[in-house]
Amino acid sequence: MYLIVFDVDGTLVDSQNTILHGLQVGFEAVGLPMPDRKTALSIVGRSLEEAFADLVGPAHADKAQEMADAYRASKISRRGLGLDVDPLYPGAREAVEKLHAQDDILLGIATGKAMRGVRHMQDTHDLHGRFVTIQTADTSPSKPHPDMILRAIAETGADPHRTLMIGDTGFDMAMARAAGAHAVGVTWGYHDRAQLTAGGANRIIEGFEDLDLALNEILEFSEVSV
Template structure:
């Protein structure tokens, strides 16, 4: 049994405030299909899901072909927005500093479990100078959509860390449900895209500065 512990980060709404680029890309995708985009709250409610699942919820009346075009349109729009070199997805305040603190701990490994594609995650990590900081990177290309526990189970397998020494950090009910299904502890954030009262995590934090202490609290007795 390893003495290592693992902290798994969600990305959108947890690590990166990507709502501006998500909303812009959604607007472009729906406009390309001639469909009125759902309200902002509805769009943000699906953040974290794989795109095919997201568009099934956002446009249930569309057939499979139309939903496929919406997915493709969203990906194209995201790419176009990024080529404009606009900073639409900043890190949340304090995130970088806390990542540096956690990275320096000899007993701590860091991972990502995100609804983003591999290409999307790579772009985010490159943009923010975070390439190589995570020991395990799980993306939507390789797994069923959250809340299926596949991402976390794979991260556990890759790092060799026990579930009781692992914590999932996220902002949505999908993150919390995925973590519970995988048998790991949860830290919810209050600044994300789902109402914090819906999360029911083991610990809820209101800023990144509280993360190291919460992580210690959930793993020190394991």
Template sequence: MKLVIFDVDGTLVDSQAHIIASMAAAFAEADVPMPERETILSIVGLSLPMAMRELAPEVDETTLGRMIDAYKATFQHLRMAQGAAASPLYDGAEDTVRRLGARDDVMLAIATGKSRRGLTALMAGWDFADLFMSTQSADDHPSKPHPSMVMTCLMDCGVSAQDAVVIGDTTFDMEMARAAQVPSIGVRWGYHGQEALLSAGARTVLDRFDQLDAALDEIWKD
């Protein structure tokens, strides 16, 4: 059996507008200037406490906690108000997941920096959610690029590292895969660029979801 482990934000769903709006609320709560959009998107994939600390290194722990709470509250409010429109699936994502999920030799999993509550709420809107055999979130593991989420996916599915692949849009995903000794594939439509993904260990970087099957076959051909 083979295992495909997907990142979520920037890989399966386009959540950047949701993230930027939530960060704006967090920085307003602390009354400190918000970083540039590109800077904020560069930390997507980290757990929220680590991401917030990266973006606001000057604030004290109490203020940081308030910022995290403000982010979570705004994120949840937008999700409830907008539903699936807050984090739409990228073109080709659903078709790809369904196609891979229909294969007898492939299992699917998720490793995301989202909270468990956020992941559960997002997947509640997917009628293909039951195709994922293991779903790992930031609430239960150290932040990416620690390999814990990938290692748990491997154990849950009974698959060895050489028979798995991590699909993600950030260097944190590639570094997480490398730490778990799992090959990785990057995607260009997310938050980190092609050169950064290749430098972090991606075997290849996709321009479109319909290129994934061939990329998987190439990695698993031996």
């Protein structure tokens, strides 16, 4: 049995605009200036408190909780109004459905989102029932701590050597490798190739159409049609 775990933001869904809006709300809540777009998006994948702490630095680390709370409140309000709808990246649905259909493959999620955000994504894109394990910031330390992958492995009974993380940040890559799993980086998210490589990516792909080959090479899917 193989376990393939997906990140969400920057991997399955293009959430940059809604994330930037939430970050702006957080900075405005404490009267601090918003960093530039590239810097702001560099923390995607981290849990909110850690992300804000990284962005504001030690001088304002005490404000991170208030900023995270403002971000969450904004998200809940906007979702209730139908405003925060993040589109799937091209090929994401097809990749998930294709892998889900394989008898020897289990799918999971490991994300810096809260479970509430994952459920919203599943509701929006009709992706309920595809993922047998969902690990979020509600119950695990922030990436790159390996807890999310270790929990996913424990819940499914998977072998770490048959477990693979697909994500767009060096945090995802480092998390997977620290758990003894494999890692595939994607280039359409928030970290560049250098960051993915530094995190420990086994392979880096340019689009979901390249995923089959990466999985075959890393996990030796000789007996599995993907």
